[in-house]
Amino acid sequence: MTLHVDDVFASFDxxxxxxxxxxxxxxxxxxTDDRRYVVKLKYDLGGDLSQALRWAxxxxxxxxxxxACLGExxxxxxxxxxxxxxxxxxxxLTVQPFLPDAxxxxxxxxxxxxxxxxxxxxxxxxxILCRARAFYRATGSMPDLYGRSAGSHDERERMKALDRxxxxxxxxxxxxxxxxxxxxxxxxxxxxxxxxxxxxxVRRGRLYRLVYFAARCMLLxxxxxxxxxxxxxxxxxxxxxxxxxxxxxxxSASDPS
Numbered sequence: 001m002t003l004h005v006d007d008v009f010a011s012f013d014x015x016x017x018x019x020x021x022x023x024x025x026x027x028x029x030x031x032t033d034d035r036r037y038v039v040k041l042k043y044d045l046g047g048d049l050s051q052a053l054r055w056a057x058x059x060x061x062x063x064x065x066x067x068a069c070l071g072e073x074x075x076x077x078x079x080x081x082x083x084x085x086x087x088x089x090x091x092x093l094t095v096q097p098f099l100p101d102a103x104x105x106x107x108x109x110x111x112x113x114x115x116x117x118x119x120x121x122x123x124x125x126x127x128i129l130c131r132a133r134a135f136y137r138a139t140g141s142m143p144d145l146y147g148r149s150a151g152s153h154d155e156r157e158r159m160k161a162l163d164r165x166x167x168x169x170x171x172x173x174x175x176x177x178x179x180x181x182x183x184x185x186x187x188x189x190x191x192x193x194x195x196x197x198x199x200x201x202v203r204r205g206r207l208y209r210l211v212y213f214a215a216r217c218m219l220l221x222x223x224x225x226x227x228x229x230x231x232x233x234x235x236x237x238x239x240x241x242x243x244x245x246x247x248x249x250x251x252s253a254s255d256p257s
Contacts (some may be wrong), residue, residue: 002019002020003017003018003019003020004017004018004019004020004030005017005029005086006085006086007083007084007085007086007251008041008083008085008086008093009039009083010083010085011081011083012032012037012039013032013033016086018031018033018039019031019032019033020065021038024147024148024182024198025147025148026042026044026200027040027041027042027200028040028041028042029041031098031256032098032183035066035098036097036098036210037095037096037097037098038095038096038097038098039093039094039095040093040094040095040096041093042091042092043091043132044088045091045092046085046087046089046091046093047089047090047230048089048090049053049082049090051090051176052090052091053082053092055092056081056082056092057199058201059079059080059092059094059199059201060078060080062199062200062201063078063080063094063199065139065141065151066142066143066196066199067199067247069131069132069135069142069143070128070132070143070196071131073193074124074127074128074131074193074194074196075195075196075199076096076099076126076195076197077096077097078094078095078096078199079095079096080092080093080094080095081095082091083199086213091152093240094199096197098188099185099197101187101188101189102185102186102187102188102195103160103185103186103188104181104183104185104186105178105179105180105181105182105184105185105186105194106180106181106182108179108186110179110230110233114236115233115234115235115238115241116234116238117192118231118233118234118237119231120192121186121192121230122227122230122231122234124192124193125178125184125194125227125230126221126224126227127180128145128146128178128184128194128196129220129223129224129227132145132220133217133220136213136216136217138142140209140210140213141202141209141213142213142216142217143183143196143198143199144183144200144202145178145181145183145184146176146178146180146182146183146196147181147182147183147198148176148182166198176208177222177223177226178223178226178227179223179226179227179230183196183197183198184196184197185197189197190206200225217255
């Protein structure tokens with residue numbers, strides 16, 4: 001991983017240096033040396049103090065709305081500060097607790113899960129989808145349950161190029177189902193809790209947001225179908241396991257010893 005030095009990290013590190021952890025469609029993600037927090041930075045939001053405060057308040061308000069949408073079980077805390085970078089501009093930063101045993105759904109091997117675990121994942125994702133749909137009907141928006149990853153700023157810019165539009169549309173409409181989400185993380189605890197890690201607002205015009213969220217709402221039907229497949233696979237494997245155990249149980253019952 002790459003170490004980044006910038007005065008914007010002064011609140012988190014004595015040397016103003018944080019290690020890059022990941023990157024999304026608009027955001028660079030870093031983590032603190034003690035591995036307690038992640039710091040999210042959007043380099044295109046740098047400006048003067050009033051601009052940074054305005055963005056920080058908007059991001060906080062949207063995060064609170066999306067946290068209310070999904071509920072405490074499926075969300076994590078978000079904190080917002082502003083800090084001056086080495087370039088003299090002031091940036092809004094998002095701070096979240098680092099989740100050491102979490103795994104994005106995009107990297108999850110569903111076949112490696114037990115049938116009970118798959119059923120639990122499907123149950124939680126169904127709850128998340130129902131909450132997102134209800135929130136859309138009430139507000140016209142919903143949290144980004146999918147997300148994208150980028151290995152670097154240059155890769156992110158290449159992904160935004162016009163010649164990548166067909167690829168982005170294919171990813172948006174077909175590939176990025178809820179089961180392959182970058183923004184939903186599975187916590188490796190006994191409850192196998194699934195949480196959202198991205199609470200960003202959609203920073204586009206009103207017409208774009210109307211079309212975007214309407215398309216997202218329609219694509220929820222695709223995700224409900226994916227969850228139906230996950231439930232069927234869990235039931236099928238439970239039946240197979242029961243059938244495998246049944247002959248052994250019969251032999252044991254007939255054994256006179």
